[in-house]
Amino acid sequence: MKREKLRAVIIGFGNVGRKMAMMLTEEAGQYPGLDGLDLQPVAIFTGRHGGVASAGGIDLMKALKQYREKGSFPEAPMAVLQALETMDYDVLVELSTLDIKKRGEPAISHVRAALRRGKHAVTANKGPAAFAYRELSDLARRRKVRFLFESAVMDGAPVFSLGRTLKGVRVTGFSGIFNTTTNYVLSRLEAGESMAEAVRTAQRLGFAESDPSLDLDGWDAAAKTAILANVFLDAGIDPLQVERRGIRELTPEAAARAATAGKRFKLVCRAWREDGRVRAEVRPQEVGAGHCFAAVNGRAAALRLEFDMLGPLWIMEEDPDLMDTAAGVLQDLLVITTDD
Ligand SMILES: NC(=O)c1ccc[n+]([C@@H]2O[C@H](COP(=O)([O-])OP(=O)(O)OC[C@H]3O[C@@H](n4cnc5c(N)ncnc54)[C@H](OP(=O)(O)O)[C@@H]3O)[C@@H](O)[C@H]2O)c1
Numbered sequence: 001m002k003r004e005k006l007r008a009v010i011i012g013f014g015n016v017g018r019k020m021a022m023m024l025t026e027e028a029g030q031y032p033g034l035d036g037l038d039l040q041p042v043a044i045f046t047g048r049h050g051g052v053a054s055a056g057g058i059d060l061m062k063a064l065k066q067y068r069e070k071g072s073f074p075e076a077p078m079a080v081l082q083a084l085e086t087m088d089y090d091v092l093v094e095l096s097t098l099d100i101k102k103r104g105e106p107a108i109s110h111v112r113a114a115l116r117r118g119k120h121a122v123t124a125n126k127g128p129a130a131f132a133y134r135e136l137s138d139l140a141r142r143r144k145v146r147f148l149f150e151s152a153v154m155d156g157a158p159v160f161s162l163g164r165t166l167k168g169v170r171v172t173g174f175s176g177i178f179n180t181t182t183n184y185v186l187s188r189l190e191a192g193e194s195m196a197e198a199v200r201t202a203q204r205l206g207f208a209e210s211d212p213s214l215d216l217d218g219w220d221a222a223a224k225t226a227i228l229a230n231v232f233l234d235a236g237i238d239p240l241q242v243e244r245r246g247i248r249e250l251t252p253e254a255a256a257r258a259a260t261a262g263k264r265f266k267l268v269c270r271a272w273r274e275d276g277r278v279r280a281e282v283r284p285q286e287v288g289a290g291h292c293f294a295a296v297n298g299r300a301a302a303l304r305l306e307f308d309m310l311g312p313l314w315i316m317e318e319d320p321d322l323m324d325t326a327a328g329v330l331q332d333l334l335v336i337t338t339d340d
Contacts, residue, residue, distance in 0.1 A: 004337045006037070007057070009083055010044045011110055012095030013067060016124050016151075017044075019326040020095075025061040037334055039093075043083045044073065047096065051076030053083055080106070084113040091336060093329065094123035100219050100239060104131035115139045115147060122332040124151040124325055126223040131238045133230035146336050151328025153178060153224045154301050155320040161331065162315070163232060169307050171232035173272035176303035177296045178224040180320065181208045181215040182247050182267045184299050186284075189255040190264065195248065207299060218246035221269050221282040229271040232305070235278035243281040250284055262289045266296065292316075 010017060023031060024039055041060055043053035050073035052058055067073060084092065092114035094107050104127025111121040111128045115136060121128075128136055129149045140147035153159050163171070177183055184207050188198035199216070202208035214220045222242040229235035229242075247267055258265055263286040271280040287293045292314060296302045302316040317324065 004036070004038060005040050006091050006333060006337060007089040008039055008041045008091050008093050009087060009089050009114070010041050010093045010095065011080060011107075012097070012125070013044050013046050013049070013073075014095065014097075015322055016325050016329065017093075017095040018064060018067070019322040020093075020329050021060050021064045023323070023326055023330065025064060034330060034334075037330065037337060039333065042087055042089050045076055045080050045083070046073065050074050051080075053077050053087065055088065080110060081113055084110060084119075085117065089119060091120040091122060091333065093333070094121060094125050094128070095329070096125055098126045098130075098214070098220075098223060100214070100223070103238070104128060108132045108136070111136055111147065112139065115143055115145060118143045118145055120146045120148070120336050122146070122148045122329055122336070124149070124329055126152045126220070126227060129227040129230060130223040131226075133227065134236050146332075148332035148335060149227070150332050151325045153227055154303060154315065154317050155324035156327035156331060157301075157303075157315050157317045157320075157324070158331075159228075159303060159315060160231060161335070166307075166310075169310055171305055172308055173270070173306045174228055174232060174303060175268060175270040175293075176228075176301070177266050177293055178269050178301055178303070179215055179218075179221040179267055180299040180301050181212065182218075182221070183296060183301070184208075185216070186247060186250070186255070186265050186267070187298055189250060189252045190259060192252050192256075194252060195250065216246050216248050218244045218267065218282045221267055222280075225269040225271060225280050225282055228269075228303075229278055229280045233271055233273065233278045235271065235280065237278065237280060241280070243279070243283070245283040247284050258286050261286075263287060264289070264294045266293045268293065 041058045045051035107125045107127040114121045185198045222239040222244045226239045268285040269282045305313045
């Protein structure tokens with residue numbers, strides 16, 4: 001198989017960045033579908049754990065080993081933006097964390113810098129598409145490069161790539177369960193745990209951050225809802241414009257009452273057109289046992305898309321983990337090399 005070399009600036013070498021690196025190096029034999037991808041980093045940056053850069057290319061396997069052994073890279077030889085604006089590369093792989101208070105920055109500036117120079121940008125970070133989709137997708141179109149973010153919503157499940165394959169079909173609205181942490185916490189409430197206990201269980205199992213507020217207060221779900229509304233409904237909104245209620249106020253008693261009535265609480269995300277504008281919301285809702293959302297258990301996620309000339313279509317992902325997220329990033333990189 002022809003291997004096309006993709007020179008990359010990688011920003012963020014946390015769980016997803018390292019998993020992606022493992023899949024491309026140590027685990028490569030397990031994924032024959034990746035044979036056509038030859039990712040050649042020229043720089044890898046972290047926030048507080050240094051970085052490496054080399055115009056001649058970085059050995060990804062060695063970089064991974066070095067990071068694991070030392071817990072960090074040496075001090076970065078240049079600033080992130082300087083690398084993006086001066087180095088020779090084909091694609092930015094943006095895997096830093098979402099900062100709602102900073103309205104998606106600095107990831108938006110990273111993506112903008114790459115696209116302006118006619119470089120592709122692939123990101124798992126929700127910030128760029130949640131806060132700056134119109135600007136960045138227009139810029140990518142003008143520069144004839146790709147701005148891709150498959151794993152920002154439902155990890156590697158083909159949400160945006162599915163959208164690209166539907167020719168002439170318009171999405172009219174959607175609903176879904178996008179935040180796997182809250183879905184898991186809700187299932188623990190149903191099992192009788194208090195909110196604090198349920199969150200601690202999720203943290204112990206590695207499903208929730210030490211600061212779980214992005215999940216519990218519905219921000220992560222709102223960011224994903226904004227992205228879907230921007231891409232599928234041309235909404236031009238950001239997460240702060242999504243009507244949002246999290247799950248903090250829910251109790252095991254409320255979950256038990258719902259169960260007695262044959263219902264389950266779910267953090268449901270929706271967007272639809274109303275009076276010439278797009279409305280979007282995230283809020284806990286009781287769904288009947290017969291509803292498809294009631295079958296979204298534990299760490300699963302689901303999206304229901306509605307169309308003008310097709311019946312509703314569902315995408316459900318069961319128990320995603322880091323591999324699924326890294327797989328979304330790798331699929332985006334393959335879109336660039338195969339130009340589909
Ligand atoms: N984990 C998942 O299952 C999952 C699923 C879907 C999407 N995502 C998204 O994927 C992205 C990466 O997730 P993750 O789990 O790998 O996060 P993570 O483990 O917290 O790693 C984040 C990485 O980004 C770096 N970073 C943070 N701010 C930076 C900045 N301003 N400049 C340069 N580097 C910066 C961090 O460096 P330091 O460690 O030095 O701060 C770290 O290397 C996030 O946006 C996340 O929301 C993750």
